[in-house]
Amino acid sequence: MPKIRLLGQGDVTDCMRLKEAAGWNQTAADWMALLAASPGGCFGVEEDGRVVASATAVADGGVGWVGMVLTDPAYRGRGLATALLGETLAYLDGVVETVKLDATAAGEPLYRKLGFVEEAVIERWVGEVPFSGAGSAGRYGGPLRHSPAVPVDVCAECEGAWGAGRAGSSAFYFGPCYGVSEAAVEGVARAVLGGRGRAMWDLFPEHPAAGVAGRLGFVPARRLLRMVRGRAVPTAGDVYAIAGFEWG
Ligand SMILES: CC(C)(COP(=O)(O)OP(=O)(O)OC[C@H]1O[C@@H](n2cnc3c(N)ncnc32)[C@H](O)[C@@H]1OP(=O)(O)O)[C@@H](O)C(=O)NCCC(=O)NCCS
Numbered sequence: 001m002p003k004i005r006l007l008g009q010g011d012v013t014d015c016m017r018l019k020e021a022a023g024w025n026q027t028a029a030d031w032m033a034l035l036a037a038s039p040g041g042c043f044g045v046e047e048d049g050r051v052v053a054s055a056t057a058v059a060d061g062g063v064g065w066v067g068m069v070l071t072d073p074a075y076r077g078r079g080l081a082t083a084l085l086g087e088t089l090a091y092l093d094g095v096v097e098t099v100k101l102d103a104t105a106a107g108e109p110l111y112r113k114l115g116f117v118e119e120a121v122i123e124r125w126v127g128e129v130p131f132s133g134a135g136s137a138g139r140y141g142g143p144l145r146h147s148p149a150v151p152v153d154v155c156a157e158c159e160g161a162w163g164a165g166r167a168g169s170s171a172f173y174f175g176p177c178y179g180v181s182e183a184a185v186e187g188v189a190r191a192v193l194g195g196r197g198r199a200m201w202d203l204f205p206e207h208p209a210a211g212v213a214g215r216l217g218f219v220p221a222r223r224l225l226r227m228v229r230g231r232a233v234p235t236a237g238d239v240y241a242i243a244g245f246e247w248g
Contacts, residue, residue: 002083007042007054009035014044014051018070025168025200026068026246029151034058034068034246037149042068043087045080053080056246057088057099060147063233064092066101067246069110081107085114089229097231102202102224102245116227120235122242123205126171127218131195136161136187145236146176146243156191160184163241165192165199172199175241177209185240186212202242209240 007015015031034056035042041057041064052072058065066088071080092099102122103111138159155164161179165172174193179185189212193199201218203209204226224245226235242248 002045002053002078002080003047004043004045004083004087006040007035007044007051007056008039011035011044011051015054015068018051018054018072019068020169021073022070025170025173026244027167027169029167030244030246031068033149033151037147041088041091043084043091045075045084047075053084055081055084055088057092058147058149058247059092059095060149061145062096062098063248064096064099065246065248066092066099067244069101069107081110082113085110089114098233099229100233100248101227102242102248103227104224108225108227111227114229116229119226119228119232120204120206122202122224122226123210123220124222124224125201125203125210125213125218126198126221127201127213127216128198129190129193129196129216132190136191140178142178142180142238144176145178145239147247150176150243150247154192156188158184158187161188161240163188163192165196168200170198172196173244174199174201176239176243177241178238179240180238182208182212185209186215189213189216202245203240204235207237207240212240
């Protein structure tokens with residue numbers, strides 16, 4: 001039986017090793033924010049004195065998000081991710097009616113077996129916005145839908161849009177971002193992204209967000225599947241960039 005236990009701040013070094021093996025963009029600060037946001041919902045398997053598999057769960061606003069499902073390549077195919085998902089879902093089922101996640105091709109079969117179904121295609125777009133001196137003025141009156149625990153290094157707003165970003169280990173991360181018009185979102189995206197080098201933006205390709213990202217020179221790089229288990233809760237139409245695959 002795998003030795004499953006709660007993850008804590010002392011595990012961040014092992015957790016970083018896991019995500020590096022998968023080539024993901026999260027930083028130690030991202031891990032620390034997740035573990036702080038959900039001290040009872042982040043689980044790991046310990047083998048040979050270190051954490052070799054992880055899964056995180058954050059509940060916010062009636063929806064639970066599963067993320068950071070990672071198994072050390074040397075320990076794959078032994079049921080560790082399946083066992084961790086079982087623990088994670090047992091935790092979330094006690095607090096929410098809806099659980100969602102963004103599945104890679106590697107994770108998707110595992111989630112289907114656990115009762116997740118497809119909600120939408122979600123894509124990672126990659127690009128670079130040269131520093132444009134763009135400013136954004138005015139207040140965004142609309143709702144900010146992400147958990148207050150999501151790390152935000154920089155944000156910008158104007159009448160009609162709000163956007164944020166944070167450092168990543170291989171590229172700057174743009175998101176979350178909300179807006180009522182493409183023009184307003186383009187303004188805050190330029191303000192957040194200008195001069196930050198290569199950046200990542202996770203969006204729904206059927207949404208106007210793809211038009212804005214395309215105009216800013218972003219192109220699709222990866223395709224994932226947003227999946228849901230339990231009561232359907234569609235993503236709000238004002239979401240132009242999600243907060244991260246680990247936050248929703
Ligand atoms: C996806 C991942 C977490 C699976 O971890 P794992 O601990 O090996 O998973 P499990 O052993 O519990 O296997 C789960 C399912 O994955 C598939 N799988 C796992 N290892 C496999 C292997 N060596 N060959 C073929 N299929 C395999 C199988 O469908 C398996 O189901 P089964 O019960 O029918 O065998 C791991 O491959 C990984 O870290 N991948 C990179 C990061 C990633 O994409 N994570 C998912 C994010 S959504």
